[in-house]
Amino acid sequence: MKIAVDVRALQGSVYGGVAEYIRNLLPAMFTEAPHHEFILFTNSKSPQNDLGGFLKYPNVQIKAFRHPNKFFTFSCRFFNLPKLDKKVGGADVFFSPHILPAPVSSACPKVTTFHDISFEYFINDFFDLRRRLWHKYISPKRQALSSDRIIAVSQYTKNDLVESYSIQPDNVEVVYSGINKKLLDNGSQNWVHIKNKYGIADKYILSLSTVEPRKNISCLLRAFGILNKNPDFKNLQLVIAGNYGWSYKKIIAEARAQSVNNSIVFTGPVAEYEKASLYSNALLFIYPSLYEGFGFPPLEAMYMGIPVIVSGVASLPEVVKDAGILVNPYNPHDIAGAIEEVLRDSRLRDVYSSKGIQRAREFSWRSSAKETLKILEKCVVK
Numbered sequence: 433m434k435i436a437v438d439v440r441a442l443q444g445s446v447y448g449g450v451a452e453y454i455r456n457l458l459p460a461m462f463t464e465a466p467h468h469e470f471i472l473f474t475n476s477k478s479p480q481n482d483l484g485g486f487l488k489y490p491n492v493q494i495k496a497f498r499h500p501n502k503f504f505t506f507s508c509r510f511f512n513l514p515k516l517d518k519k520v521g522g523a524d525v526f527f528s529p530h531i532l533p534a535p536v537s538s539a540c541p542k543v544t545t546f547h548d549i550s551f552e553y554f555i556n557d558f559f560d561l562r563r564r565l566w567h568k569y570i571s572p573k574r575q576a577l578s579s580d581r582i583i584a585v586s587q588y589t590k591n592d593l594v595e596s597y598s599i600q601p602d603n604v605e606v607v608y609s610g611i612n613k614k615l616l617d618n619g620s621q622n623w624v625h626i627k628n629k630y631g632i633a634d635k636y637i638l639s640l641s642t643v644e645p646r647k648n649i650s651c652l653l654r655a656f657g658i659l660n661k662n663p664d665f666k667n668l669q670l671v672i673a674g675n676y677g678w679s680y681k682k683i684i685a686e687a688r689a690q691s692v693n694n695s696i697v698f699t700g701p702v703a704e705y706e707k708a709s710l711y712s713n714a715l716l717f718i719y720p721s722l723y724e725g726f727g728f729p730p731l732e733a734m735y736m737g738i739p740v741i742v743s744g745v746a747s748l749p750e751v752v753k754d755a756g757i758l759v760n761p762y763n764p765h766d767i768a769g770a771i772e773e774v775l776r777d778s779r780l781r782d783v784y785s786s787k788g789i790q791r792a793r794e795f796s797w798r799s800s801a802k803e804t805l806k807i808l809e810k811c812v813v814k
C-alpha cells in the first residue's frame with residue numbers, strides 16, 4: 433500500500449507539538465509497516481529542515497517541491513489544486529498530520545490529525561492578529577469536513593471537533609500520542625554544565641512550555657509570588673523553559689517585577705537532549721495551561737519520576753488521570769497551595785512519582801503508529 437504523508441509542518445522555524453508528533457510517529461510507522469511504501473510530501477521555496485534522516489528507512493521516499501509557499505497554500509485552499517496524491521505520483525491513502533489545506537483526488541481517501549481546536553474557542557485570548565488571520569485563511573473546519581477520517585489526539589479534542597464542526601462521532605478516532613522515552617533515557621547527564629548555562633539553583637520547580645498567554649504563565653507567576661513570601665521557600669527558584677511565543681515580553685516583564693535574587697529564570701529554548709536533566713533535577717513540574725489538546729511535557733515529567741501538577745481543564749485530566757495533581761488554573765492560591773503541599777510532604781511526592789511513572793509508560797509511539805496504520809488501512813479497504 434502506498435501511503436502519502438504531508439510533512440510540510442516540519443519546515444517551520446519553531447519545533448512545537450505538531451513537529452514533535454510527526455518526528456516521532458513517522459519512524460514508528462515506517463518500522464511497524466515495512467510492507468507499506470511511504471511517500472513524504474513537502475514544499476518550501478527555502479527549506480529550513482533536512483528530512484534526509486527519514487531516508488534510512490528502505491520503505492520511504494521524499495517528494496520535495498520548491499513552490500512559493502504563499503501561492504501554493506492559496507491554490508490549495510481556494511482552488512483545491514493541485515491534488516497532492518497525484519503530485520507525488522499516486523497514493524492509496526493520504527495522511528495529513530496537521531491542518532494545512534491538502535486537496536486530494538476523489539479516488540484517494542484522506543486522514544487528518546487534529547491536535548486541538550483552541551483557535552475556535554479562544555481566538556482573541558490565545559492568538560495574535562497574524563495567527564488569527566492565518567486560521568481563518570486555512571479554514572481548519574474545511575480540512576476536517578474534507579477528510580474521510582479524523583484522528584484526534586485525545587477524547588477531549590474529539591468532543592470539541594464533534595461539537596464545533598458537527599462531525600459524526602464515528603468519523604473521529606482517538607489515538608493518543610507517545611513520548612520519546614529513548615531520548616529521555618539517554619538525555620544529557622552533564623547537569624553541572626546545564627545548571628550553570630541557565631543559572632539554575634539547587635532547589636527549583638520546573639515549567640516547560642512556550643512562553644505565551646495560553647500557557648497561563650502569568651497566573652503561575654502570581655502563585656509563585658504567594659509561595660515566595662513564605663520564609664520556608666525563600667531559596668526556591670521557578671524555572672520556566674521553552675520557546676518565546678507571542679506576548680512573551682509582557683510575561684517576562686511581570687516576572688522581573690516580582691523576581692528577587694533571580695528567583696524566576698526564563699531559559700528560552702532548550703535542546704531536546706537537555707530536557708531529561710531539567711526534569712530529573714526538579715522538585716516538581718507545574719503545567720497550568722488553559723487549553724491543551726494533549727500535552728507532552730506533563731507526561732515527559734511523569735516518565736522521569738517527577739511529581740506533576742496540572743490544570744484541571746481541557747485534555748490534561750484525561751492524560752494524567754490520578755497520577756497528577758489537578759488545580760484550578762485561574763486561581764493562583766490553589767496553584768500555590770498544591771505546590772506547597774507537594775514540597776512539604778515527601779510521602780506525597782513518592783506517591784505521585786510512582787503513579788506518574790506507571791501512567792507515562794502507557795503511552796508509546798509504537799502503539800500510536802499501530803493505531804494510526806489501522807485507520808489508514810481501513811480507509812483503503814473501504
